[in-house]
Amino acid sequence: MARAPVTVRGEQTRRRLLEAAEEVFGELGFRRASIAEIVRRAGVAQGTFYLYFDSKEEIFRALVRHMSHELRKFIAMAVASLQDRLEIEREGYRAFFRFVLQHRFLYRIVLESQFVDEEVYREYYRRLAEGYARGLARAMEAGQIRRMDPETLAYCLMGIAHLLGMRWVLWENREPPEEVIEAAMDFIRHGIALPPKGAADASREGG
Amino acid sequence: MARAPVTVRGEQTRRRLLEAAEEVFGELGFRRASIAEIVRRAGVAQGTFYLYFDSKEEIFRALVRHMSHELRKFIAMAVASLQDRLEIEREGYRAFFRFVLQHRFLYRIVLESQFVDEEVYREYYRRLAEGYARGLARAMEAGQIRRMDPETLAYCLMGIAHLLGMRWVLWENREPPEEVIEAAMDFIRHGIALPPKGAADASREGG
Incomplete structure (x- = not known):
């Protein structure tokens, strides 16, 4: 303790x-x-x-929780003034990539945590997903994005950030190029956008 | 050698x-x-x-390449008879989850490979991404999905599969429930679908 x-x-x-x-x-x-x-x-x-x-185990566990907390705080501050969910996604992604650039061992430490204490590893992802899903659910209720399962959408969006962070930040030691972020955002925007006005009734039950 | x-x-x-x-x-x-x-x-x-x-290093490297090859073959066989890109995504995802269920050490071995031979680790993802991007580019040329950067889209789609596989297959030891796959597919379908007919001209330059 x-x-x-x-x-x-x-x-x-x-x-x-x-x-x-x-x-x-x-x-x-x-x-x-x-x-x-x-x-x-x-x-x-x-x-x-x-x-x-x-012990060494205990500071390692505390470190994973600390990094999780710092990451969530860093992203929350980056999007604090924003209302539009797509803006929040874009700036949240950018903040995530900046954080990984500044914490080049984040991936390695989180990955290794599964062999030290599986529970702390799962908690890292669960906490991220819970906060993410809450924000998405609010945007659904506010009519900013389509209704769908917020938890699944949170894992989808975390997965995109995870692999782009690996591909660009870890492997190339840089934030993803602007055109990569725009391509990912274009995919996400279409993925979460409300249906066009005329199609709203037809697709409301589709998700 | x-x-x-x-x-x-x-x-x-x-x-x-x-x-x-x-x-x-x-x-x-x-x-x-x-x-x-x-x-x-x-x-x-x-x-x-x-x-x-x-050596032990050499069989480990060969194992990562072997699992990468087996995974790609397994997915290719699952989608071989399909033409529609959304069907290919859905069945490709399902095949991926089945493969992870049958190869419960895949994630662990691939993750650990970055500490044994970083190059073999990157190659694992690069090869998956290259094949994925080629298939997406073909679907774009065939007018089945919107035009966007195929490599970025491949990493996005791999990221979604990666985290859903972790969340459900590794943590719950099962394929994701039907509604989770449908929610992810709904997000992906909207993300990659062609714009509605009337909006085609307006959005063609948008990506």
């Missing part, structure tokens, strides 16, 4: 440990990573580590 | 080794897997292994 730090300084130290852990687990993988290396990079004493985490 | 077996029996032995390797790497992971365990499960002598592969 991690103890939640109550002071501002405690919170800062915990964050420093997590940031060091992101580098160490990302570069070395879970097995080769060590608490000694994490505290070395964080610049704190080994004893301090145990004020926050009990 | 692997030597290609020329006899039918040689081909069968190679395949037995690859099938054993799929289980062993899938269950134990690359690091804990051993040639001794692979030959034990394949029921061949250790010396026989070296007629086909030089």
